[in-house]
Amino acid sequence: MGSASEQIIVPLDVPGEGEAIALLDALPQVTFWKVGLELFVSSGPTLLKELKSRNKRIFLDLKFHDIPNTMAGACRAAGRYGVDLLTVHAASGKAALMAAQTAAAEGAQASGCEPPRVIAVTLLTSIDERSLSTDLKIPVALTDYIQQMALLAQESGLRGAVCSPQEASLLRRTCGDDFWLVCPGVRPTWAQKGDQQRAMTPAEAVQAGAHYLVIGRPITQAADPAAAFAQICEEMGG
Template sequence: MTNDKIIVPLDVPDLASAIALVDKLPQVTFWKVGLELFTSTGPGILDVLKSRQKRIFLDLKFHDIPNTVAGACRAAAGYGVDLLTIHATCGKDCLTAAAEAVQVGAEKAGTKPPNLIAITVLTSISTRDLAFDLKIPLELPEFALEMALLAKNAGLNGAVCSPQEVTQLRESCGKDFLLVCPGVRPSWAEKGDQKRSLTPSQAIQAGADFLVIGRPITAASDPQLAWQQIVEELNSVR
């Protein structure tokens, strides 16, 4: 189903606001819980979403030494979420430890392991930022590809990337490697702080599996209408 490809972020500060947003958009089947909300509410929001049969993208972007990240992934796997993120830049040893840890954590909790996906390059970072601020000598698409391949070789299930990198990553990483794209903006929406964006239909045609679309829906004057417009746009993709 088309709407299963859209993940809507619960980028709100507290549990009451999160529940209100979920109630406002009952058609949404896949929600993202990020750092702000999880830090505020803990796993309580995950229980709410699971009680409503929603899929969950737990986007905590772990980045630390291998032992610490493995412990965090082992614990997070017990929540029974669908997607979990880790920064590819934490390195191969860390990625490998994390991939093993989610299996152990899920088995201990008696639940299905989450798909562990790597952050390649944040979509708020531009080519200039990568070169001048982070001092990385590679072109941005090349660096994103290297991070995705590192994650795949370490046993991860997929990567988070800009829509503009999807075609290259799909060709290099194969059809079974999940590609999750934030920074997706309908043509009628403002780009905000997303510097490497495509429209929803362009991203799907490029090879994305899931689209993370927040403010064009949640900040719209009529969120349900905005949601429906995006679903209709994706339904037109052949």
């Protein structure tokens, strides 16, 4: 997977292009950036082009969840941007997941880009076992549900999943080493958990089997973002 710095994906969780550019300038050592819903809705592909011009890797985290035809159209369009990772919800079902995978590759091919690795969101890390049972009325253990969503994604042709680091070791055993695990909910010991209910330290998450770690506020909201990023890399061992 490369060095510790290459395993960290930093979210551009800011409202607009100006704030995003400021973060890119403040953290030139970051190689992998996440663009989520807020920034993509406000800035669209403009920011993606800026990232590509800086030779950065892109995690387009839009978490598509719709009927197969709509999923295919959205993923085909996303594939044209040359992004590296693209998220869809596993709960959208096998037909939609298969359509998403095929369409993303088609979009990339049409633009002469490498196809993105489409990965499935198993369960949002803000949802704990009580919320799964009480709010969503899903009467299975949280780990069983996450395992089933990952297996569904793999059976549908997807090549990875988003999961809490607490489920990484289970999914690594279940899905194998070639199935990438991207883990939000990662917080160094000196940072607050925020709204992540199933958090783990960066070193613990990698040891559990995570390929990539999504680490946002401990870096982007630090008094010195570059120093915070360097400290996390050091704690991970490189």
